[in-house]
Amino acid sequence: MKLYVSLTSPFARKVRIGLAEKGLAQRIEQIVVDPWNDDGTLTATNPLSQVPALQLDDGLALTDSDTILGWLDRAFPQPPLWPHAPQARTHAEAIAALAQTLLEYTVFLVLEGRRPPATRSAPMIERRTQSLIRGIEALDHRFHASTVHFHLDSIGVACALGYLDFRQPELDWRRHAPKLATWMEWAAQRPSVRGTAPPPA
Numbered sequence: 001m002k003l004y005v006s007l008t009s010p011f012a013r014k015v016r017i018g019l020a021e022k023g024l025a026q027r028i029e030q031i032v033v034d035p036w037n038d039d040g041t042l043t044a045t046n047p048l049s050q051v052p053a054l055q056l057d058d059g060l061a062l063t064d065s066d067t068i069l070g071w072l073d074r075a076f077p078q079p080p081l082w083p084h085a086p087q088a089r090t091h092a093e094a095i096a097a098l099a100q101t102l103l104e105y106t107v108f109l110v111l112e113g114r115r116p117p118a119t120r121s122a123p124m125i126e127r128r129t130q131s132l133i134r135g136i137e138a139l140d141h142r143f144h145a146s147t148v149h150f151h152l153d154s155i156g157v158a159c160a161l162g163y164l165d166f167r168q169p170e171l172d173w174r175r176h177a178p179k180l181a182t183w184m185e186w187a188a189q190r191p192s193v194r195g196t197a198p199p200p201a
C-alpha cells in the first residue's frame with residue numbers, strides 16, 4: 001500500500017491526520033510528490049495527477065481524500081472516523097462537506113492568484129471570497145466540536161482553517177469566527193494536527 005501526498009496539500013493532510021488518529025501513520029508508506037511537477041510517479045497511480053492518492057495492494061487506486069478516508073475507516077475500523085449515532089453522523093458529514101468546499105474555494109483563490117493579473121476573474125474571485133466568508137461564519141455557528149473525539153468533521157475543519165492560515169492569511173478568518181478561533185488553538189496542539197502542519201511557505 002502506498003499513499004502519495006504533498007506536504008502542503010490540505011486534502012492530503014486530511015488523510016495524514018486520519019492515519020495518525022488511527023495509529024497507522026507508520027504502517028502505510030507515504031511518498032511525497034509534487035502533483036504540479038510529476039515525473040510519472042504520481043500519474044502511474046492517479047492519472048489526474050492529484051494528491052492524495054492511495055495505491056492498494058490489490059492494484060486498485062483511490063484518488064480522492066474522502067474516498068481514501070472511507071476505505072481507511074472500513075479497513076481499520078478502530079478508532080472510528082465518524083460518530084456512530086445516525087443524527088450525529090449526519091451532522092458530522094454536513095460539517096465535513098462544508099469544510100471540503102471551503103478547501104476547494106481556497107485552492108481556487110490560490111490558483112487564481114498565481115495567474116497573470118490580466119487573466120484573473122475578478123467576479124469569480126469576489127464570489128468565492130464572499131462564499132468563503134459566509135461558510136466560515138456558518139461553521140462558527142454549526143460546528144459543535146467534540147473534545148473527546150477527533151472525527152472527520154474536526155479533521156476537515158482543522159485542515160480548512162489551517163490552509164487559510166497557510167495560503168490566505170489576509171482573509172483573517174478569525175475575524176469572522178471567534179468560536180472557531182478558540183477551538184483551533186486547541187486543535188492545533190493535537191499530535192495528528194501538529195505533526196502534519198505544512199512546512200513554512
Ligand SMILES: N[C@@H](CCC(=O)N[C@@H](CS)C(=O)NCC(=O)O)C(=O)O
Nearest residue numbers: 009010011035049050051052064065
Ligand atoms: N477532491 C480531491 C482534490 C485533490 C486536489 O485538488 N489536490 C491538489 C493538491 S492540494 C492537487 O493535487 N492539485 C493538482 C492538480 O489539480 O492538478 C480530494 O479531496 O482529494
